[in-house]
Amino acid sequence: MEIGALEIEGYSLGGVETVVHLPRLRLAIDVGRGPDSLVRADHIALTHTHMDHTGGLPYLLALRQLYGMSPPTIYVPDQMGDKLEDMLAAWSRLQRFDSHYTLARVHPGGSYPLNRDLELRPFRTHHVIPSVGYCLVKTTQKLRSELQGLAGPELVALKAKGVVITEARERTLLAVTGDTLVEVLDKEPHVLAAEALICECTFLDERKPYAKARAGGHIHLDDLMERTAAFRNETLILSHFSQIYSREETARLLEPFAQRVAVASVYAFPTLPQQAWIGPLAGT
Ligand SMILES: [Zn+2]
Ligand SMILES: [Zn+2]
Incomplete structure (x- = not known):
């Protein structure tokens, strides 16, 4: 799916498997059970180390080594870095060959470059184990606003005088x-102003009591209904739905939210590989 400037693939079913893949950037944010398509991901950013988000990691590392690919960089919340290394070391002992990877232990507020103009910026999230979310930030050099409208030769002259013309x-x-x-x-x-936001919304109605949703460290649709005015994104993608909702129920239950929120496009992320996205939902 083309979302703004990005190609985004993936699927998410709460407790079962979550994969967010940006193939053009060779970036995965969570790897689920390690689908083949992620073998090309040179950058693997983990939001947290629950099995449904991280379980496929050792398999992907082994596949990359089998194919002679370069070691990927794995980004993980700092508090879980040692434990992740312990797990990968155990797989090395089981297989009697070393796993090759670079580990980046990330901190909320830090900045981790993917290439010359793109970086990952983790932010603190609130789950039942250490966790982060990720912003993908692109930096470009633009002509300074006060110089807009000047002709090319004038800009060249300014630059020759040592004036910095871009910002x-x-x-x-x-x-x-x-x-x-x-x-x-x-x-x-700031996440509410990202051009696109993939936001978890695990529980959608009273079949999961609100207090239990919170006890599991998850968002309930009631939480988002209280904040419809806050979203300033161009695209909002809700994700990580519980297995208790069918695809039809998900679309129906999200409808009132999609009608209230002032976002151009609201989608529901697929819950299974190859499944189509739900949306754009009505009211958008
Ligand atoms: Zn999960
Ligand atoms: Zn989790």
Whole structure:
């Protein structure tokens, strides 16, 4: 699916498997059970180390080695870095060959470059184990606003005098919350202005009592209904639905939210590989 400037693939079913893949950037944010398509991901950013988000990691590392590919960089919340290395070391002992990877232990507020103009910026999320979300930020050099309208030769002359004629502009192309309580939207309001936001919304109606949704560290649709005015994204993708909802129910239950929120396009992320996205939902 083309979302703004990005190609985004993947699927998410709460507790079962979550994969967000940006194939053109060779970036995966969570790897689920390690689908073949992710073998090309040179950058693997983990929101947290629950099995449904991280389980396929050792398999992907082994596949990359089988195919003679370069070691990927794995980004993981700092508190879980040692434990992730222990797990990968255990697989090395089981297989009697070393896993090759670079580990980046990430901190909320830090910046991790993917290439010359793109970086990952983790932000703190609120789950039942250490967790982060990720912003994907693109920086471009643009002509300084006060110089707009000057002719080319004038700009060349200014530059020759040593005047800096450009300034850095940042665009947050995408924010991905991973699993979290809704507090992330109040404490990290910048994610509500990302061009596209993939936001977890595990529970959609009273079949999951609100208190139990919170106890599991998850967002309930009631949380988002209270915040419809806050979203300033161009595209909002809701994700990580519980297995208790069918595809038809998901579309129906999200409808009132999609009608209230002032976002151009609201989608529901697929829950299975190859499944079509739900949306854009009505009211958009
Ligand atoms: Zn999950
Ligand atoms: Zn989780």
